[in-house]
Amino acid sequence: MEFKNLYIFLKVVEQGNISKAAKELNYVQSNVTARIKKLEEELHTPLFHRHNRGIVLTPEGKKLLVYAEKIVSMVTDMKRAFRSPDIPVGKLDIGSVETVIKLPLILSKYNKKYGHIDLSLTTGVTEQLIDDVLNYRLDGAFVTAGSLSNHPDLVQYDVFEEELVLVSDADAGTIDELKMKPFLVFHSGCGYRAKLMEWLRDEQVASSKLMELGTLETILGSVYSGLGVTFVPRSTVEHHESRGLIQCHKVPEQYSRIKTVFIRKKDAFLTTSLEKFIDTINEIRQKEDYAFPLF
Structure with missing residues (x-):
């Protein structure tokens, strides 16, 4: 053949x-x-x-x-x-969930240092990105940690851990009232959505309506207009909160803590370009000025 x-x-x-x-x-x-x-x-x-x-x-x-x-x-x-072991060359296909707040910094630093790499970025939900890495469609991806990211065929690297918050418009009511509003969510397979569903289930909230929207920008715009509420990392909405456009509401810690990890396929050859990308993640995470909080 x-x-x-x-x-x-x-x-x-x-x-x-x-x-x-x-x-x-x-x-x-x-x-x-x-x-x-x-x-x-x-x-x-x-x-x-x-x-x-x-x-x-x-x-x-x-x-x-x-x-x-x-x-x-x-x-x-x-x-x-069989190319140069020290100089990264070729193509690097990376995937990411939409809300990795430090992703632009990582990409910028990597691109400035290794500008000859053909770097591409695909966004999606965690389950799809994991499937893409497992089936060699992506070299690596930023995903939310969970049972799937601990797959035996994957290697994962801690990136940061942060707080998920319930986000409403500026004129919101109580938490109990917000639970009855439509929840604006990413597509099935999203780690944030899974945490939300876990919380609603344990709170025995059965009547909330889920509305799937494709992008964070669309979700937040819909929250501003009062269409519903959403459940996303606080870091992605802090600047909106400081301008008085939204309100962030805490939920119990067991539902609000979520970790972002970078994954790669265990049996795939670790190319120099991917190795340097992982080094860039670690360099940025360890720098005091740009430290990602790990709880």
């Missing part, structure tokens, strides 16, 4: 269309089609369902996708390993 065929297979999956994949790869379409057919012959199974709008993976295609991602990632790591 040719490695190039697996790479082409991944491009077709990514584009959802053979002609688009061919254009991305600068190949003629017939070449891509032939490569996919060769894979299907070698594996004795169809890998895609064809339809008018494109293609979708068959169950066997989904199975191959897991192996192909691992193989392509390992070959990429192998190539990186």
Whole structure:
């Protein structure tokens, strides 16, 4: 089985269309089609369902996708390993939950020192980011700590721990009244949402409505307007609170403490670029001027 065929297979999956994949790869379409057919012959199974709008993976295609991602990632790591061991080169794909308040500082320091690295950032909820790291789609990610981040196939590094607060508009009522308002949350898989649900369950609050919104900016804008309340780290809303736009309300400590960690895949080659990124996190965390509080 040719490695190039697996790479082409991944491009077709990514584009959802053979002609688009061919254009991305600068190949003629017939070449891509032939490569996919060769894979299907070698594996004795169809890998895609064809339809008018494109293609979708068959169950066997989904199975191959897991192996192909691992193989392509390992070959990429192998190539990186034989480059200069001291100078980070290549591409670094990092993921993060939206509310890592020190992330701009980390990225800025790293980029200034290693500006030739092709650094990309993907945002998402914790569960999705963990899945992306486990399946080699990301080199590492900032996520909220929990049972998933302690996965045996992951290495994690403490970044900081902070306080989650209930956030309402400036004219809010009591905590009991706020519990009855709609809760504006990130999508399922968010660590903050999980903590919120734990608190509401233990408080036996069953009637609160959840409204999923995609970004922190949208959530806070909706809180300002009185649409509902949210549950996010205090560090992300302190400047809004100081301007009198919102109110922050404490909740019991067992629900309000949450840790952010940086994770990477344990069996993936630790590239120089990723190693230097982790060093940058530690340098910033340890500096007195920018110390991240660890409780």
